[in-house]
Amino acid sequence: MTQTTTTASIPRPDRTLAETDRTRHRRLREQGSLDRAALDAILAAGFVCHLGVIVDGSVRVMPTVYGSDGTTLYFHGSVASRSLVSSPDAEVCVTVTHVDGLVLARSAFEHGVNYRSAMIYGVPRPVTDDQEKTAGLRCLTEQCAPGQWDYARRPDRKELAATALLALSLDEASVKIRTGAPDDGDGPDAARGRWAGVLPLHTTWGAPQPDPALGTEPPAAPHHIAARADTPAS
Amino acid sequence: MTQTTTTASIPRPDRTLAETDRTRHRRLREQGSLDRAALDAILAAGFVCHLGVIVDGSVRVMPTVYGSDGTTLYFHGSVASRSLVSSPDAEVCVTVTHVDGLVLARSAFEHGVNYRSAMIYGVPRPVTDDQEKTAGLRCLTEQCAPGQWDYARRPDRKELAATALLALSLDEASVKIRTGAPDDGDGPDAARGRWAGVLPLHTTWGAPQPDPALGTEPPAAPHHIAARADTPAS
Numbered sequence: 301m302t303q304t305t306t307t308a309s310i311p312r313p314d315r316t317l318a319e320t321d322r323t324r325h326r327r328l329r330e331q332g333s334l335d336r337a338a339l340d341a342i343l344a345a346g347f348v349c350h351l352g353v354i355v356d357g358s359v360r361v362m363p364t365v366y367g368s369d370g371t372t373l374y375f376h377g378s379v380a381s382r383s384l385v386s387s388p389d390a391e392v393c394v395t396v397t398h399v400d401g402l403v404l405a406r407s408a409f410e411h412g413v414n415y416r417s418a419m420i421y422g423v424p425r426p427v428t429d430d431q432e433k434t435a436g437l438r439c440l441t442e443q444c445a446p447g448q449w450d451y452a453r454r455p456d457r458k459e460l461a462a463t464a465l466l467a468l469s470l471d472e473a474s475v476k477i478r479t480g481a482p483d484d485g486d487g488p489d490a491a492r493g494r495w496a497g498v499l500p501l502h503t504t505w506g507a508p509q510p511d512p513a514l515g516t517e518p519p520a521a522p523h524h525i526a527a528r529a530d531t532p533a534s
Numbered sequence: 535m536t537q538t539t540t541t542a543s544i545p546r547p548d549r550t551l552a553e554t555d556r557t558r559h560r561r562l563r564e565q566g567s568l569d570r571a572a573l574d575a576i577l578a579a580g581f582v583c584h585l586g587v588i589v590d591g592s593v594r595v596m597p598t599v600y601g602s603d604g605t606t607l608y609f610h611g612s613v614a615s616r617s618l619v620s621s622p623d624a625e626v627c628v629t630v631t632h633v634d635g636l637v638l639a640r641s642a643f644e645h646g647v648n649y650r651s652a653m654i655y656g657v658p659r660p661v662t663d664d665q666e667k668t669a670g671l672r673c674l675t676e677q678c679a680p681g682q683w684d685y686a687r688r689p690d691r692k693e694l695a696a697t698a699l700l701a702l703s704l705d706e707a708s709v710k711i712r713t714g715a716p717d718d719g720d721g722p723d724a725a726r727g728r729w730a731g732v733l734p735l736h737t738t739w740g741a742p743q744p745d746p747a748l749g750t751e752p753p754a755a756p757h758h759i760a761a762r763a764d765t766p767a768s
Contacts, residue, residue, distance in 0.1 A: 303597065313733035321596070322588075322589075322592060329739070333731065337732055343558070347636075348597050348631070348633050348647065348649075350586075350629060350631070351595075352584075352586040352593040352594065352627075353593060354588065356555075357588040358555070358556060358625055358627070358655065359584035359625060359626060359627045360586065360587050360627050360653070361584050361585075361595050361653065362629065362649050362653070363631040363633075363649065365628065365647060365764040377628050385668075386659075388705040391592055391593060391631065392593060393586075393592070393593045393594050394595070394596045395584060395595040395596065395597065397582070397584070397597040399582050399597075399657040401606055401740070402581075402678055404679060404682060404686070404742075404759065405686065405691070406686060406687060407670060407686055407687040407688075407689070408675050408682070408683065408686045408687065408688055408689055411675060411678065411679075411682070411686065413582065413599060414676075415582075417596060417597050417710070419594070419595065421592065425587065426688070427655060436768025437642060438661040438748050438759075441642050441645060444636055444645065444647075445636055445638060445645075445703075448638060448642070448645070449642065449667055451728065452640060452641055452642045452645065452728075453640060453641040453643075453723055453726070454641075455641070455642055455643050458716070459641070462643075462753075463640075464586070469700070471536055474652045479744055481743075481745040481747065482745055483721040485745050485748070486747060489687055489748060492676070492687070493744075493753065494685065494686075494753070494754055495648070495748070495752065495753045495754065495755050496744075496747075496748065497742055497743050497744040497745045497748070497752075497755065498742070498743045498745075498758040499676050499739055499740070499742050499743075499759055499762060499763075499768055500739070500740035500743060501737060501738075501739060501740065502737070502739075502740050503735060504633070504735075504736050504738070505733055505734070505735060505736075505738070506733070506734035506735070506736050507690040507734070508732070508733050508736060509635075509715075509731050509732045509733075510729065510730075510731040511716055511731045511732075512719070513715065513718050513719025513720060513724060513730075514684070514719070514729070514730065514731070517730065518731075519569050519728070519729045520729065521729050521731065522728075522729055525638065525729070526735055527668050527735075528733060533735055
């Protein structure tokens with residue numbers, strides 16, 4: 301049973317996530333981790349988060365892209381997006397999840413999911429300085445497609461002004477990870493002799509698809525894009 | 535440019551999602567859909583949602599498994615989970631997202647993601663009747679692994695009592711879909727002649743991994759599990 305053993309072997313203050321009332325693991329504590337490296341790895345492995353905000357008293361959960369530089373998570377939206385600008389001082393929760401497989405146990409009750417998940421809490425700070433905004437958008441673009449910031453045209457002043465970029469500190473975060481086989485391999489249900497195990501889920505990049513607007517003989521995709529085909533995406 | 539044309543060709547009241555203040559598409563309206571069939575398809579293609587709740591005034595977004603029977607979305611948790619039981623009358627937002635690829639445009643500003651996403655709002659109803667709870671757990675288990683409810687041992691009374699099952703109506707839902715190429719193929723940036731297009735993201739099931747507790751000669755995985763290997767998972 302290899303359920304979650306990501307706790308840092310030598311806890312150091314700067315590599316251990318601080319516990320708060322929100323990030324303390326109450327249930328399934330064995331799936332919780334205070335390892336800062338685990339947080340970094342989960343964020344590095346993805347580019348889409350689920351952003352939770354409160355709008356007019358209602359909770360709203362929206363998928364959006366993010367970038368992380370190790371201390372700050374950046375996410376953006378049009379300045380017209382009321383979810384991001386209606387409550388400038390409101391707390392948000394950003395969750396990044398990678399689903400790694402189904403845990404198929406002997407009993408329906410013990411079924412579960414292998415996953416890696418990070419939850420980050422805080423009040424995002426609007427980034428208004430053009431230089432910082434450009435750096436944040438670079439971080440976000442590179443998170444999606446490393447190498448793309450130097451390949452694509454960068455934002456001009458008008459585009460920068462039309463983009464609301466928010467910066468969220470990674471200081472208050474919670475990590476949960478589950479790996480490995482089902483938990484009922486040594487229980488009474490094991491005597492039934494039925495198959496149990498994990499059905500893995502793989503996320504991979506496909507081959508680049510040229511924009512039809514490039515015509516019938518499009519240029520080759522740049523190496524930093526083409527080289528990702530058939531590689532794991534999370 | 536094939537950006538989102540999922541609107542039902544013949545709108546019928548029961549196949550069209552009702553607009554509310556929360557589900558009305560304000561931004562990127564071309565990505566919004568009121569097609570009930572689009573909602574059903576997005577829910578059918580997944581098994582993990584992001585559940586947004588308000589706990590002690592803070593928003594919290596948690597990944598969890600779900601099942602949908604076409605009118606109701608079921609999700610569960612231990613009865614010890616304070617997020618689910620602390621606010622029995624509180625509204626939630628459940629979001630299901632499939633990420634289909636990166637949209638790599640000529641300009642960083644036009645970059646985006648191809649995705650299918652559904653957001654469902656409402657006050658979940660705790661399912662207390664054992665018969666309904668069993669049906670809901672069957673729905674949830676079958677959503678994860680079709681055929682598994684008849685293969686695994688079903689929940690006994692003690693397990694039913696230890697499971698908090700919640701039912702959320704699909705009545706108030708919002709769908710957003712983006713497909714196709716970048717949007718700047720006919721703009722001034724196209725003159726640069728650089729590659730642009732989509733890098734697809736594929737999610738597939740892997741080969742079943744037997745629980746090591748089954749020993750060195752484990753039984754074969756049942757057909758309903760083994761047959762999923764190498765098939766798309768979303």
